[in-house]
Amino acid sequence: MSQQNPSQESKFGTIIFLAKSKSLTPDLAWQKAPFDLDPAMARMNHTCTAIGQYIFIIGGISILYTSERNAGGLVVDLKNGTFKQLELTGREPAPLYRHSACYWKDSKIIVYGGRAEFGGLFGPKASSQVGIITISGLEEGLESIKLRWEDVQTQQTRPRALHTAHIYENKMLVFGNNVIYLDLSINNL
Numbered sequence: 001m002s003q004q005n006p007s008q009e010s011k012f013g014t015i016i017f018l019a020k021s022k023s024l025t026p027d028l029a030w031q032k033a034p035f036d037l038d039p040a041m042a043r044m045n046h047t048c049t050a051i052g053q054y055i056f057i058i059g060g061i062s063i064l065y066t067s068e069r070n071a072g073g074l075v076v077d078l079k080n081g082t083f084k085q086l087e088l089t090g091r092e093p094a095p096l097y098r099h100s101a102c103y104w105k106d107s108k109i110i111v112y113g114g115r116a117e118f119g120g121l122f123g124p125k126a127s128s129q130v131g132i133i134t135i136s137g138l139e140e141g142l143e144s145i146k147l148r149w150e151d152v153q154t155q156q157t158r159p160r161a162l163h164t165a166h167i168y169e170n171k172m173l174v175f176g177n178n179v180i181y182l183d184l185s186i187n188n189l
Helices: none
Strands: 014-020 028-036 047-051 054-058 073-077 082-086 088-090 100-104 108-112 115-120 123-126 130-136 146-151 164-168 171-175 184-188
Touching: 047 100, 047 108, 054 108, 054 130, 100 164, 108 164, 108 171
Parallel strands: 088 146
Antiparallel strands: 014 028, 047 054, 054 073, 073 082, 100 108, 108 130, 115 123, 130 146, 164 171, 171 184
16 A cells, blocks of 8 residues: 655645745745645636635536536635535526636626536537626625625627636626637626
8 A cells, every 4th residue: 555645635625825935035936725625625617716815716627527517616714724615596507617707896706608517519618608696794704605696688798718807997808718719808797
């Protein structure tokens, strides 16, 4: 029986930070968080959105290669080193991965595009789904946090996956797509 290398333990359920190193040089260095996630909660192709001391991890595919797609989320309390699995209330969106998510005013996260669990001969198609996740209970702490999904009706929203998005002056700037060319568009929220 071989001995497991301690540096490989919880490989997929580890949160690490890129932070300024404690040395006198201005280099950045990766630092491991003082806690590990349950490997069953680990995922890939998800989004992370920071709001205060919390990181909201939305969607993604199970890292255990079960091809399970997630519509819900996980919230990590960076201050206390704790985390909690969260379900979305409201109309449940299609499970997403390779989508974008941006923090927006009043404790909201705007989710756009990605790939969903539907598709045809060539697998899942890019989605034009747009939703707002409203977060409640932030002031009361981790155990009180709840997520509610609301669909947003948009005009001429293009299906996208493998793109990035950012909120600027009350507009969502979207860049990239799942095709060879890149394009840039601004969508009013």
